[in-house]
Amino acid sequence: MENLVLQALSGLASASSLFLVASGLTVIFGVSRVVNFAHGSFYMLGAYLAYTLVTHLPRGHLGFWGGVIGAAVLVGLIGLAVEMLLLRRIYRAPELFQLLATFGVVLIVQELTQMIWGAQDLLGPRAPGLRGSAEILGLRFPLYELFLIGVGPVVLGLLVLLFRRTRWGTLVRAATQDREMVGALGVNQRMLFTSVFFLGSLLAGLGGALQLPRESVNLHMDLSIITEAFVVVVVGGLGSLTGAALAALLIGELHAFGILIVPKITLVLVFLVMALVLVVRPHGLLGKPEAAARGGQGSAEPVIGPAPAALRWLALAALGLAVVVPPFLGDYAISVLTELATAVLFAASLHLIMGPGGMASFGHAAYFGLGAYGAALAAQWLGAPMLAGLALAPLAAGVFGLVFGYFCVRLSGVYAAMLTLAFAQIAWSVAFQWVEVTGGDNGILGVWPDAWAAPKLVFYYLALALCLGATLLLRRVVHAPFGYALRAQRDSALRAEAIGIDAFRIRWLGFALAAAAAGIAGGLFAYGKGSVFPTYMGIPRSVDALLMVLLGGVQTLSGPIIGALAFTGLQEQLVRLTDLWRLILGAVIVLLVLFFPQGLAGATRARWEARHGDA
Amino acid sequence: MATLEVTGLEKSFGGVRAVQGVSFSVAPGEMLALIGPNGAGKSTCFNMLNGQLRPDAGAVRLLGQDITGLAPRQVWRLGVGRTFQITATFGSMTVLENVQMALLSHHRRLGGLWRPVARMDAAPARALLERLGMADQAARPCGILAYGDLKRVELAIALANEPKLLLMDEPTAGMAPQERVSLMALTAQIARESGIAVLFTEHDMDVVFSHADRILVLDRGRLIAKGAPAVVRADPRVREVYLGSGAVTGAH
Numbered sequence: 001m002e003n004l005v006l007q008a009l010s011g012l013a014s015a016s017s018l019f020l021v022a023s024g025l026t027v028i029f030g031v032s033r034v035v036n037f038a039h040g041s042f043y044m045l046g047a048y049l050a051y052t053l054v055t056h057l058p059r060g061h062l063g064f065w066g067g068v069i070g071a072a073v074l075v076g077l078i079g080l081a082v083e084m085l086l087l088r089r090i091y092r093a094p095e096l097f098q099l100l101a102t103f104g105v106v107l108i109v110q111e112l113t114q115m116i117w118g119a120q121d122l123l124g125p126r127a128p129g130l131r132g133s134a135e136i137l138g139l140r141f142p143l144y145e146l147f148l149i150g151v152g153p154v155v156l157g158l159l160v161l162l163f164r165r166t167r168w169g170t171l172v173r174a175a176t177q178d179r180e181m182v183g184a185l186g187v188n189q190r191m192l193f194t195s196v197f198f199l200g201s202l203l204a205g206l207g208g209a210l211q212l213p214r215e216s217v218n219l220h221m222d223l224s225i226i227t228e229a230f231v232v233v234v235v236g237g238l239g240s241l242t243g244a245a246l247a248a249l250l251i252g253e254l255h256a257f258g259i260l261i262v263p264k265i266t267l268v269l270v271f272l273v274m275a276l277v278l279v280v281r282p283h284g285l286l287g288k289p290e291a292a293a294r295g296g297q298g299s300a301e302p303v304i305g306p307a308p309a310a311l312r313w314l315a316l317a318a319l320g321l322a323v324v325v326p327p328f329l330g331d332y333a334i335s336v337l338t339e340l341a342t343a344v345l346f347a348a349s350l351h352l353i354m355g356p357g358g359m360a361s362f363g364h365a366a367y368f369g370l371g372a373y374g375a376a377l378a379a380q381w382l383g384a385p386m387l388a389g390l391a392l393a394p395l396a397a398g399v400f401g402l403v404f405g406y407f408c409v410r411l412s413g414v415y416a417a418m419l420t421l422a423f424a425q426i427a428w429s430v431a432f433q434w435v436e437v438t439g440g441d442n443g444i445l446g447v448w449p450d451a452w453a454a455p456k457l458v459f460y461y462l463a464l465a466l467c468l469g470a471t472l473l474l475r476r477v478v479h480a481p482f483g484y485a486l487r488a489q490r491d492s493a494l495r496a497e498a499i500g501i502d503a504f505r506i507r508w509l510g511f512a513l514a515a516a517a518a519g520i521a522g523g524l525f526a527y528g529k530g531s532v533f534p535t536y537m538g539i540p541r542s543v544d545a546l547l548m549v550l551l552g553g554v555q556t557l558s559g560p561i562i563g564a565l566a567f568t569g570l571q572e573q574l575v576r577l578t579d580l581w582r583l584i585l586g587a588v589i590v591l592l593v594l595f596f597p598q599g600l601a602g603a604t605r606a607r608w609e610a611r612h613g614d615a
Numbered sequence: 616m617a618t619l620e621v622t623g624l625e626k627s628f629g630g631v632r633a634v635q636g637v638s639f640s641v642a643p644g645e646m647l648a649l650i651g652p653n654g655a656g657k658s659t660c661f662n663m664l665n666g667q668l669r670p671d672a673g674a675v676r677l678l679g680q681d682i683t684g685l686a687p688r689q690v691w692r693l694g695v696g697r698t699f700q701i702t703a704t705f706g707s708m709t710v711l712e713n714v715q716m717a718l719l720s721h722h723r724r725l726g727g728l729w730r731p732v733a734r735m736d737a738a739p740a741r742a743l744l745e746r747l748g749m750a751d752q753a754a755r756p757c758g759i760l761a762y763g764d765l766k767r768v769e770l771a772i773a774l775a776n777e778p779k780l781l782l783m784d785e786p787t788a789g790m791a792p793q794e795r796v797s798l799m800a801l802t803a804q805i806a807r808e809s810g811i812a813v814l815f816t817e818h819d820m821d822v823v824f825s826h827a828d829r830i831l832v833l834d835r836g837r838l839i840a841k842g843a844p845a846v847v848r849a850d851p852r853v854r855e856v857y858l859g860s861g862a863v864t865g866a867h
Contacts (some may be wrong), residue, residue, distance in 0.1 A: 301758070302756075303756045304707070476728070477728050479732060481727040482728050484725075484732050491708070498691060
């Protein structure tokens with residue numbers, strides 16, 4: 001009994017810290033609609049800055065608390081700078097494009113943090129006056145945790161006061177409900193957005209700074225907190241402060257008790273709960289449906305036509321190179337090319353649902369990984385030959401695509417994307433924790449191609465043929481009635497329904513088709529590497545796919561192909577050439593976002609059309 | 616038999632009784648106008664006919680078949696075309712492709728994964744556009760079309776499934792006066808030729824009184840008058856509803 005109470009208390013302390021970060025994220029999203037990946041980086045910066053300030057300022061209350069507050073304000077200013085220098089310029093870019101920019105910021109911050117503070121974990125001093133512990137029901141409980149439990153509600157109270165009692169707060173609430181109307185009423189949106197970013201980043205920084213006495217400061221804090229914060233924000237309902245508080249409480253306690261009750265599935269518990277909440281309440285616990293976009297005509301996405309002759313020639317030339325050159329290359333270069341081929345198909349499959357389908361997926365790696373595991377498990381447990389494994393890969397991915405997609409495609413926007421993430425995490429944690437079957441973290445080794453395909457070059461040609469074939473097939477689908485139906489429901493759900501199109505069915509089948517295609521890529525990847533690991537389904541790989549599609553351009557068919565080649569190629573080269581690859585990759589992404597807001601292929605197309613008239 | 620028969624339609628939103636006990640019918644080839652001041656319940660009434668809203672009570676029959684509560688896409692399959700007050704078209708497709716989509720859906724060919732749309736149902740789509748005077752715009756994207764032209768595209772889409780009933784919510788809103796007259800004259804001509812029953816709402820009284828065979832007047836959710844234009848124009852209750860606006864006489 002006493003243990004349970006303490007467990008509940010430590011759950012409250014985690015909930016409190018989680019709320020600080022999530023509240024900033026939700027306020028920023030509510031007003032600017034930016035899915036801010038960099039929020040976790042701000043949290044990490046808060047912790048590092050607090051470490052530096054606290055260790056350099058004189059010891060004692062003033063030094064410690066001054067350092068914490070100072071760090072929070074500094075992070076707020078950094079957020080302000082990011083908004084003014086970067087995000088402000090791309091609010092008009094296609095939805096989710098800002099996500100790409102913030103991810104660039106994540107990479108840059110990671111590298112800079114490592115340069116400044118080094119790679120080793122840092123242990124900060126404990127909070128003066130809160131070093132000891134209190135006795136609760138005969139057991140000892142750290143005072144600092146008790147203090148944290150108090151911080152959450154106090155910050156919530158202050159924020160509520162700020163939003164209810166000040167003119168600025170009223171504007172923020174108004175903008176969260178209906179941004180367009182606030183603009184129409186003559187409110188200075190720039191100031192509003194910038195100040196909201198300052199506040200949100202400050203809260204993230206404060207959350208990070210307050211972790212200093214609790215845990216070591218390290219370089220993984222950014223990505224570990226951002227997923228949790230997103231879960232909290234989505235479960236609570238995007239833009240809802242009380243929702244975030246409620247969800248933080250739920251997730252914090254879930255963590256605390258999950259370990260006691262169901263230790264086997266702790267990793268997945270949070271995502272299971274998120275999936276459950278979203279299936280039952282598509283807008284989170286306290287969220288409201290977004291105000292419908294006005295303007296009547298809706299999207300004016302470009303028309304999709306056959307590729308111009310120049311592009312066909314370019315594609316043929318690239319294909320020619322891909323076929324002719326590899327025999328002259330070494331094994332390493334050939335396996336890089338094999339990887340590129342699978343990346344192209346992986347990106348093209350995600351593009352089908354993101355571009356024509358109009359749905360974002362934050363968990364597309366699940367289907368890549370399910371394809372890989374499908375092939376590997378068949379090889380390991382059934383002794384299946386390679387071709388059987390490769391046939392099973394899209395089947396496994398497609399079936400799970402049908403099951404997961406059934407729930408995901410009912411939702412819209414970020415909620416749908418987060419549900420795909422939840423399912424991907426569930427798949428990931430099954431692969432990670434079901435050690436008897438999947439080998440857990442050690443993965444499945446020895447997934448090698450059959451003897452005839454064992455030479456690297458032969459396998460490369462096989463991968464090229466299958467990936468290219470599947471990519472061209474997807475392209476064909478986009479030009480066929482099914483692809484048009486996908487675009488129809490994206491362009492106007494109202495009109496689609498009015499001409500007999502069942503949008504749910506079309507989205508569902510489109511999702512499953514994309515999953516199956518990603519499965520092919522995953523299966524080939526598994527045989528190419530000779531092994532599968534849970535990381536194949538991890539968030540970083542899903543983000544990679546997202547980056548490839550966005551980088552290439554969502555609204556062009558060649559976008560994902562170009563994006564996959566550019567991103568994978570660039571990353572591969574940078575990692576090999578320099579230790580600073582994250583800094584450079586991040587900077588490249590940020591620059592691309594600023595100068596090619598339609599993606600690489602989109603920008604090229606715009607240039608082309610400007611020169612050759614409306615295509 | 617009447618094409619559309621509506622009996623005792625009711626709909627409330629919270630405490631507001633938006634539509635109360637509305638009954639009427641439309642005959643093949645007939646142009647029936649549904650008019651009334653803002654907030655009278657026209658759009659609510661309309662949205663219950665094609666399944667966008669589920670009525671609280673009452674029945675909607677299409678050629679004798681009960682279609683109450685069916686989803687819009689099911690209602691469409693039974694032969695009901697629809698145009699919207701604020702046009703809804705596929706902005707990323709050309710005018711021709713928009714019409715092709717309706718035809719393909721009508722022929723249940725939307726599951727196709729292989730043959731490109733470019734070569735499917737293009738001829739009949741072109742013929743429909745020809746009929747509406749939009750053939751020269753066929754290759755333009757709907758996303759950049761003028762509003763009046765979009766209204767015509769919508770009509771072409773609505774005619775693609777050879778409908779028995781056309782529901783047009785303010786078909787001429789946002790159009791220039793000459794365009795309005797020609798579009799409605801064309802609609803009336805098509806309706807008579809093909810025996811299509813047309814139900815439309817409209818704010819422009821010129822359009823209503825020159826093209827409707829019969830008129831229904833809705834006020835605060837109730838039908839207060841129905842009949843031939845001359846009868847409705849003379850009805851004292853209608854005059855009362857529109858009093859001061861002078862709209863019934865055609866002036867603005």
